[in-house]
Structures are given as structure tokens and as C-alpha cells.
Amino acid sequence: MDQYIVxxxxxxxxxxxxxxxxxxxxxxxxxxxxxxxxxxDEFEQNVKDFAQQGGKGCNVTVPFKERAxxxxxxxxxxxxxxxxxxxxxxxxxxxxxxxxxxGAGLINDLIENDVPLKGKRILLIGAGGAARGVIxxxxxxxxxxxxxxxxxxxxxETLVERFAGLGNLNALAFDSLEQxxxxxINSTSASLSNELxxxxxxxxxxxxxxxxxxxSDKPTVFVEWALQNKVKLALDGLGMLVGQAAESFYVWRGVxxxxxxxxxxxxx
Ligand code: ATR
Numbered sequence: 035m036d037q038y039i040v041x042x043x044x045x046x047x048x049x050x051x052x053x054x055x056x057x058x059x060x061x062x063x064x065x066x067x068x069x070x071x072x073x074x075d076e077f078e079q080n081v082k083d084f085a086q087q088g089g090k091g092c093n094v095t096v097p098f099k100e101r102a103x104x105x106x107x108x109x110x111x112x113x114x115x116x117x118x119x120x121x122x123x124x125x126x127x128x129x130x131x132x133x134x135x136x137g138a139g140l141i142n143d144l145i146e147n148d149v150p151l152k153g154k155r156i157l158l159i160g161a162g163g164a165a166r167g168v169i170x171x172x173x174x175x176x177x178x179x180x181x182x183x184x185x186x187x188x189x190x191e192t193l194v195e196r197f198a199g200l201g202n203l204n205a206l207a208f209d210s211l212e213q214x215x216x217x218x219i220n221s222t223s224a225s226l227s228n229e230l231x232x233x234x235x236x237x238x239x240x241x242x243x244x245x246x247x248x249x250s251d252k253p254t255v256f257v258e259w260a261l262q263n264k265v266k267l268a269l270d271g272l273g274m275l276v277g278q279a280a281e282s283f284y285v286w287r288g289v290x291x292x293x294x295x296x297x298x299x300x301x302x
Contacts, residue, residue, distance in 0.1 A: 139278025
């Protein structure tokens with residue numbers, strides 16, 4: 035049986051084992067998938083040990099995505115742009131291949147929920163690893179513009195430089211934002227501690243859309259805030275989580291599982 039692991043710290047809350055086990059059932063693949071805590075200074079060694087024991091691949095979550103990218107022998111184009119990896123493939127000759135599937139996970143979920151992107155004005159809040167992983171794919175869907183805003187505005191400007199040429203991209207400070215973006219995406223880790231990014235509620239457009247990359251059992255504070263400001267649909271990141279897992283599963287197994295039954299199972 036082929037073995038897979040997700041490494042993170044913390045890792046207890048991870049839903050990845052449930053998701054991949056469901057995908058395996060759906061597609062009749064014979065795999066095992068476990069969550070494993072990695073001490074902060076042991077991540078690279080843990081991956082190498084797992085590869086030596088015959089492990090076929092691992093997912094990588096907070097705070098190891100950049101280190102996963104750096105330790106790989108080969109990297110996909112999308113991982114290179116994101117400078118981060120959430121999916122490592124461990125080849126029998128010891129080679130480690132890195133990829134990132136977070137962007138695909140977000141886009142899959144937006145498409146599944148009929149959120150329009152083409153010709154739309156998108157605001158992305160945050161400029162950390164989570165933001166970097168989705169910029170390229172958002173631009174590929176031809177929005178009118180993608181604005182990146184961040185508490186530390188220089189980080190948003192750095193991202194605009196890195197992705198320049200891929201689309202109409204700009205950086206603005208929290209207090210200089212325009213009004214009424216068609217889609218507002220929160221990629222900050224603020225929701226994890228029930229905080230809202232300190233920006234004006236006028237960024238939301240009545241009838242528009244909002245997306246929080248974080249998820250929890252209850253609606254996140256960002257989702258609630260967006261709904262109070264009359265967006266048509268505000269989604270949390272559960273669908274993105276399942277979507278990125280499906281893309282990782284595809285990278286490893288060459289089969290695309292169905293997302294919706296697994297999202298439903300996790301909500302229940
Ligand atoms: P991740 O990989 O999850 O994106 P990260 O790289 O540490 O994690 O980035 C966290 C992001 O959340 C950053 O954009 C951070 O803003 P700064 O770059 O200014 O630090 C943002 N963030 C975290 N807590 C926040 C808060 N309370 N308000 C606004 N932004 C916050």
C-alpha cells in the first residue's frame with residue numbers, strides 16, 4: 035500500500051487524512067494517509083526519513099511550505115512562482131519534486147460556486163505564503179484587475195513586482211483601498227484568531243462575493259462581516275482545502291476525485 039503523510043506544526047486539526055481517505059475510496063486507490071507533527075527544526079530530516087522508509091509523497095502545511103520548496107530537487111513552475119510548496123512527490127531514486135496546489139484549490143472552489151472572475155475587480159488581502167500561492171492562477175482567469183493589500187504594504191509591492199507581466203496587478207495600503215470590489219479574498223491569518231483586517235467595509239460590493247481562505251466549524255468573522263455588507267455569497271476555505279487536496283491527489287495518483295461529496299461530509 036502506498037503511504038502518504040501531511041507534515042505540519044500544529045497538525046492535530048488537520049482534515050487531510052479524512053479527505054485523502056475519502057478520495058482513495060471514491061477512486062479505488064490503495065493508499066494510506068496520515069497526519070504527522072514535525073518539530074520545527076526536524077522538518078527536512080522527517081521528509082527524508084519518510085522517503086527512505088518508502089513513503090510516496092507528503093503534503094506540507096503551516097509553517098513548512100517555504101522550506102518544502104527549498105529542499106526539493108525539482109520544482110514545478112507554479113511552485114517556483116509561489117516560492118512555496120504544499121505537495122512533495124518522493125521518487126524511488128531519492129529525488130524530491132515540489133508542487134503547489136493551493137491556487138488550483140481556490141480556483142476550483144470559486145468555479146464550483148459560480149463566482150465570476152473574468153473582467154472582475156478582485157481584492158486580495160494579505161501578502162504571505164497563502165496569497166503568493168493563488169496570484170498566478172487568479173490572473174490566468176483574466177480579471178479586470180487584481181489589487182493586493184497588506185498590513186505591511188511593502189510585502190504587497192514585492193508580490194506585484196514578482197508577478198508583474200502576468201496581468202493587471204497593483205498594490206495598495208489598507209487605508210487607500212477603492213470601493214466595491216467584485217470579489218474580496220482574505221488570505222491573512224487574522225481569521226484564525228477571530229480578528230478582522232483593519233480595512234473599510236466599503237471594499238465589499240452589494241451583490242458581490244467574498245472568500246475567506248480560513249475555515250472553521252462556524253462562519254468565520256470575515257464571512258459574517260462580508261454578509262453583513264450584503265455580498266451575494268461569502269465562502270470559507272473548506273472548499274479550497276478539499277480542492278487543493280484533490281489537486282495533490284491528482285499529482286500523485288493521476289486521478290481526479292469529486293470534491294462536493296467530500297465537502298458535504300466535512301460540513302456534516
Ligand atoms: P500564510 O502562509 O498563512 O499566508 P504568512 O506568510 O505568515 O502566513 O502571512 C500571514 C499574512 O497575514 C500576512 O499578510 C500578514 O500581514 P503582515 O505581512 O503585515 O504580517 C497577515 N496578517 C496576520 N495577522 C494579521 C492581522 N491581525 N491583521 C492584518 N493582517 C494580518
